[in-house]
Structures are given as structure tokens and as C-alpha cells.
Amino acid sequence: MTDVVSGRADRDIELQLADEAATAQLGAALAAAVPGPALIFLSGDLGAGKTTLVRAWLRGLGYAGPARSPTYTLVEPYEIAGRRIYHFDLYRLADPEELEDIGWRDYADGESLCLIEWPERAERVLPVPDLHIRLTPADGGRVARLTAHSEAGLAAVARII
Structure with missing residues (x-):
């Protein structure tokens, strides 16, 4: 799937993703690595692979339907095996x-998985995430930097490496 490029203890790792398939593999691995409720931030420029990662994450959880990008609706809800997942895309957010x-607070109830693209658009409203994933283009693929900010995030990073 990926090559670990660097890491800082078990809190922060950087993975080299060679192509879109590797990004999808990381999404599937994250589906297994984050078994419970969590707040996940996904950052990166347009086209960095955030939505690709979320789609693969949903597939990894067993979702077979169309996974839409919530660019215009801000949030797309999913119910998968009794688990609530909310995919947010804050790109078009004019004001936090x-x-x-x-x-927002109804979605972030501590019982759901919230995947948030473009979290920097609402920094002053959002709490600290369990895991922050930053995707950046590199050498024809991309680099994924995973930074844990909680025990759940640390456990997820440990399961990935």
C-alpha cells in the first residue's frame, strides 16, 4: 500500500502514496483502524485526494452505494451497519x-464518525480532531501525513503502521 517516509513516535506518520489506488488502500485501512466514533480532519489542496480517501473509507466500512461529495450540501450522512458517519466538505463555507x-453539534455527538474536508475553513468552531490527515501531491502520487491528537487517534495511527 504505502511506504512510511517518516514518523515522530507513534503520534505522527508520513506515508508515500504512489497513486490513487494507494490512496484508496489507505482509506480502507483507516476504516479498519478507526473502529468507533471519531472526529477526523482531511486537509489538502483541490485534487489532493481527500474525497477519494473518504470514498474508500466508506467502501472499507461496507458501504456499496454512491458516495457523493458534499461540496454543495456541506454534509452527507451515511448509516453503515448501525454506525452513523457524516462526511463534511467545508470548502464553500463562507463563514465558520x-x-x-x-x-454541527448534533452531528458531533461523540457517537458518530465525522470526516471533515477543509477543516481550516471553520477552525474557530471545530474542536481538536482525533486524527488529522494532510494530503499533498508528491512525485506523481501524494504524501499522507497522519497526526494523532487523542487516544483514539494514537490507536488508529498504531494500527496503520
Whole structure:
């Protein structure tokens, strides 16, 4: 799947993803590595692979339907095997307070998996994530930097490496 490029203890790892297939493999691995509720941030420029990663994550959880990007709706809900997953795309967010207007706190109830693309658009509203994944283009593929900010995040990183 990936080559571990670098790491800082078990809190922060960097993975080289050769192509889109490797990004999808990481998504599937994350589906297994994050077994419970969590808040996950996904950062990167347009086309970095954030939505590809989320789609593979959903497939890894057993979702077979179409996985839409919530660029215009802000959030796309999923129910997979009794588990609630919310995929947010905050790219078009004009003001972080809009997140409050859509009932953000109801989604982030500590019982759901929240996958948030473009979290920097709402930094002052969002809490610290369990895991922050940054995708950047590199050598025809991309680099994924996973940074854990909680015990759940640490456990996920440990399962990936």
C-alpha cells in the first residue's frame, strides 16, 4: 500500500502514496483502524485526494452505494451497519458560524464518525480532531501525513503502521 517516509513516535506518520489506488488502500485501512466514533480532519489542496480517501473509507466500512461529495450540501450522512458517519466538505463555507447554523453539534455527538474536508475553513468552531490527515501531491502520487491528537487517534495511527 504505502511506504512510511517518516514518523515522530507513534503520534505522527508520513506515508508515500504512489497513486490513487494507494490512496484508496489507505482509506480502507483507516476504516479498519478507526473502529468507533471519531472526529477526523482531511486537509489538502483541490485534487489532493481527500474525497477519494473518504470514498474508500466508506467502501472499507461496507458501504456499496454512491458516495457523493458534499461540496454543495456541506454534509452527507451515511448509516453503515448501525454506525452513523457524516462526511463534511467545508470548502464553500463562507463563514465558520454557518457550521453552527446546520446543527454541527448534533452531528458531533461523540457517537458518530465525522470526516471533515477543509477543516481550516471553520477552525474557530471545530474542536481538536482525533486524527488529522494532510494530503499533498508528491512525485506523481501524494504524501499522507497522519497526526494523532487523542487516544483514539494514537490507536488508529498504531494500527496503520
